[in-house]
Amino acid sequence: MKKPVIDAQAVDLTFQTGDGPVHALKDVNLQINKGDFVSFIGPSGCGKTTFLRCIAGLETPTGGKLTVNGISPEEARKSRAYGYVFQAAGLYPWRTIAGNIKLPLEIMEFPKADQEKRVEKVLELVDLKGFGKKYPWQLSGGMQQRASIARALAFDAEILLMDEPFGALDEIVRDKLNEEVLRLWAATNKTIGFVTHSIPEAVYLSTKIVVMSPRPGRITDVIDSPLPKERPLEIRDTPEFIEIAHRVRDGLRAGHDL
């Protein structure tokens, strides 16, 4: 078997807070292979974000071992291995869409001419050609979110991490973007980590669904999806789909103590 891109072994993370320690991750084991599309699902506070941040080297586990391509996440981050997309598009309002996409390129000191080319390329990729000169507020929420994905794609990061990127959008727009993410994934063959609250979204997108549960945050189920790579939206009405969704829901329900 080929070596996993992301390898978490007994990862543990405890936050020290004013009200005492918070056990955000407990004994998390997970292997993600190159080209996987992994969704993380689970109730609020179960540590989805925290785990994603660990992968990106933004948070350091207090126990266990986590490697990315064999090196530490910290080092991987320094070598610019990650594209990170947050729930809110988080575009800079004082920069145009093109300017926003250029931001990481400027920081990473890509040559000027190359910057322009890359901006054009990713704008096309997310279907925003011609919107480069617009400011974020001149775009709809869905378009903004696509721009923020373009920003994460611009510098060819190997791993794309998305933390509830479509949480703020309405269902129809969300459907559209889900299709688009799948298309992107197929086109670039990136390894993708994706946090969501939506069961259909998780099932529709992923090759692997990680169900988590809180207090302390841990993995309760890992479901490998048997769905084909090619997924029209209608796949969501197939029995296989419903079957997996059911399993996810059960997993969630089990870990939920509300």
Next chain:
Amino acid sequence: MKKPVIDAQAVDLTFQTGDGPVHALKDVNLQINKGDFVSFIGPSGCGKTTFLRCIAGLETPTGGKLTVNGISPEEARKSRAYGYVFQAAGLYPWRTIAGNIKLPLEIMEFPKADQEKRVEKVLELVDLKGFGKKYPWQLSGGMQQRASIARALAFDAEILLMDEPFGALDEIVRDKLNEEVLRLWAATNKTIGFVTHSIPEAVYLSTKIVVMSPRPGRITDVIDSPLPKERPLEIRDTPEFIEIAHRVRDGLRAGHDL
């Protein structure tokens, strides 16, 4: 046939804005009967909120006729016919949960002793017994939303209007609250208007689903649900459910021009 509680005939509403008129509602016809649970679904900007506000007398239609129990919404509002629940819980941070629920009671000048009793009753109804003395920020989002429902229930309004009450919550908490709303509805037999973005939520809750479409905002489909009043969560995996969901999605897709 008995007279509808809410009767909208050719309702039209145009906002005059700086950028010219916005046709928010066009030729809206709808009858809602006592005890109905009506969901409004549709893409952003299709006028769901606007229509709900018209019903509550917070906005005045510029055309057509809208009556509530035969009188104008304005008058119905003055006679305190409505309980209104917004997307955000909108609890007053300077009042305790009990204090928040007491707010409408104070304004409507219920006797002091009665106020206490009602607060106790609705807290129990939304499963928040014992949390009366807490401040809103000491509760989770789901609990806050339940408190805001309790607030709307406290004064026995005949009509309960909810504008995306669970939009900000995660799916699991949402499921829980959906069950609870159904239970409440069964227990009180209120007439409920409910705005949502979620197809499963709409189908799961409603006796009548109103599909809307934007520019100008209008009703494209009204679906009467054949589902029984008794609805366990699992009903969502039944063919009938999926069938209705499908119809709603088609209706949405048709009106959507993204």
Next chain:
Amino acid sequence: ADEVTLQLKWVTQAQFGGYYVALEKGYYEEADLDVTIKPGGPDVAPVQVLLGGGADVMVDWMPSALAARENGAPVVNIAQPFKKSGMMLTCLKESGITGPDDFPNKTLGVWFYGNEYPFLSWMGKLGIPTDGSEGGVTVLKQGFNVDPLLQKQAACISTMTYNEYWQVIDAGISPEDLVTFKYEDQGVATLEDGLYVLEESLTDEAFKDKMARFVKASMEGWKYAAEHPEEAAEIVLEYDETGAQTMTHQVRMMTEVAKLIEGTEGALDVGDYERTVASLLSGGSDPVITKEPVGAYTLDITDAALK
């Protein structure tokens, strides 16, 4: 040319007309001096400016200069253009005041910021307490104008013959409605506008020479100003940067100031000096200065200037 900076004790007005005339008429230039005149203001203490090195010479009243000297600011009088005092207490007749005996239990307006010493010394001499105790006067810190009298907030206020007194008159109160007490007449006159420098700078012969030329030129200016009040007032207006001063006020001020410099060439009269010191020392329980000053004046400069 040698540079000299003169710090005035108040804003640009005819009270300092001589210096402005000397500057405008080129007397300073003829004496090979490059003079800068710095006006004062409510928050400008000339002695401080001198100490801080912001000026070479200042115009100040002797009581305040001597008090400063006792407080560790060694200033020395080098010339005394104003021979007579222009200070008085102006009272409304209707307040019932006819003489100093009527002062107790009345409210009197007084200037502070170093201008209060003549008053305190006078009251000390009269034995009238000013600290608000029984049988004393209520002292009011007068602002920059005569309103307290007009608004009848005070029975008497401090005025200068060349300025505030006329404002009271201008305001429509006739001289018959007023009772005035000139410090000169009450025998408590103290020396007013004199020129002072820091003691240590007098060890420098070049500086002394410069000051001699400065005093000489200034006195020429004063002489001319006294003889041509209209023109002097015009010159003052020329230098007034606020543009708010008026010809009427300044001509009158110049005319009145001319009376105060009558009979002096600018040299300090030692008799006047001793009278002032005696008056300041004798202030009852709370004298302005506590011991006879030593070396508080020099006649060297005027001797050199006027020979």
Next chain:
Amino acid sequence: MNKIVPVLTVLAVLIVIWYAAAVKMNSTWTFDQAERAGTEVSFSELVTDTMSQTRPLLPAPHQIATELWKTTVEKKITSKRSMIYQGSITLKTTLLGFGFGIVIGIALATVIVLSRVGRLTLMPWAIISQTIPIVALAPIIVVLSNAAGTGTLMVPKAIIAAYLSFYPVLVSMVKGLSSPDQMQLDLLKTYGASQRDVFWKLRLPSSMPYFFASLKVSVAAAFVGAVVAELSTSAIAGLGARMLIGSQFGEPMIMWAALFAAAILAAILIFLVGGFEKLARYMMGGRAV
């Protein structure tokens, strides 16, 4: 404009009240004078007299307007008697102090935001600094800047203006520079950005709306500082100095006119800064409002 009618109404009412108050307040003097002269005054005499005193307790609006007209329109701008000339002096002080204030405010805010020790140490002192009445320090500032050899009073005046105007900038910039949330900071971290990148590409641009919002308050503070400085440290020139001279020589009209000129100038300044703010927002991709 749905404001013009109400504003005019309110102004009209205020002016009527003002005239009434002027008659009332100035009548004491009229009666006093009549008593001294031993004559009676009729009501119409009373009104005319109270409208035309040279030293009224409260000048009638038209008296102030006349004085303003005389000292602006009827005087050459270069004349010292022109209110415009005097205003320009105050304006210079204000702008210099405002400039200092902005620089100091931003510099301190940067230190405070970037360093924990800076924040713990400087923030309380910034607050304390504003509780010291600057007028008390004015003489000291004058003397010290004299001692430091700055010939003109421009510098001490500007220091006083800056002292009042840096604080709003500081407070807003501290808010602004720390306005990027954890998510935005983390985003740059995933790019492997340096502290410098974070400051220049994120913190500074995000602080701009806060910065612009503080400018109006700050320029008003600088203006007050400039007037107070002219009034107290150096009655040499400027609107503040005119107020003082007006007060000293019992010329209420000069004083009132200077006061109104100051208010008009302040309003213009704030309006201009507001316009600049809008322009800057627009240039930074803001939504036109």
Next chain:
Amino acid sequence: MKTDSTFEKLAWPVGFGLLVLVLWEIGVRVFGISPAILPAPSAILAAMAGSLPILWEDWVQTVVKGALNGLWMGSLAALVVALVIDRFDFLKRGLMPVANFFAALPIVGLAPIMVMWFGFDWQSKAAVVAVMVFFPMLVNILGGLAAVDPMQRDLMRTYGASHVQTLRKLRGPAALPFVFNGLKIATSLALIGAIVAEYFGSPIRGMGFRITTEMGRLATDMVWAEIVVSAVTGTALYGLVAGIEKRVTFWHPSQRGS
């Protein structure tokens, strides 16, 4: 981020203050600066210790009689006017621009006029202070009253609440953080106003009187003693307002943080 302990919150600024004092003391001694220009901290301390009765008398005159009286009068007037303006939209539109014009007025310029009108004792100081604090308070109170979330206002409308009820139960509490903000500005203005007004006439006590008089006598140690008193007073007032704010607006996120 590390949280700041109370010790650190005190130690750093106090340490910094002490350091400045020590440097000041050394500087004055080493460079032999004349006490008439800048007294040493030790001399200031000695002056303070030696003239406590005078400092107390001045403090009562300026702070208690002048500043505090003016502060409450100005604030109360602002509150009343704000409530009236708020009630009548016509007034709001008409008065606000006028008020803004007056707010721009350098109100210290009114000091000589107030002394002329109200006499030389504390009444004129209180009048200057009252006018000075009136406009910032007015603007803040109106801003606070307007700062209510439209949703919250609509909620009150659905209860059929009256203007006064909305004011008491919603807009009043919601405006409090703004009011405190205004009060913080007002306290320092009050001190400045009371002190400057004394320049234009005063009894022979008061902090402004003492500062000018002692300055004329070259007693700078006494001048600084008054400055210290005023700074301590200002800081204490600010602290008092902040303390009350913390108690009264405990619910506001800015007070809950950290």
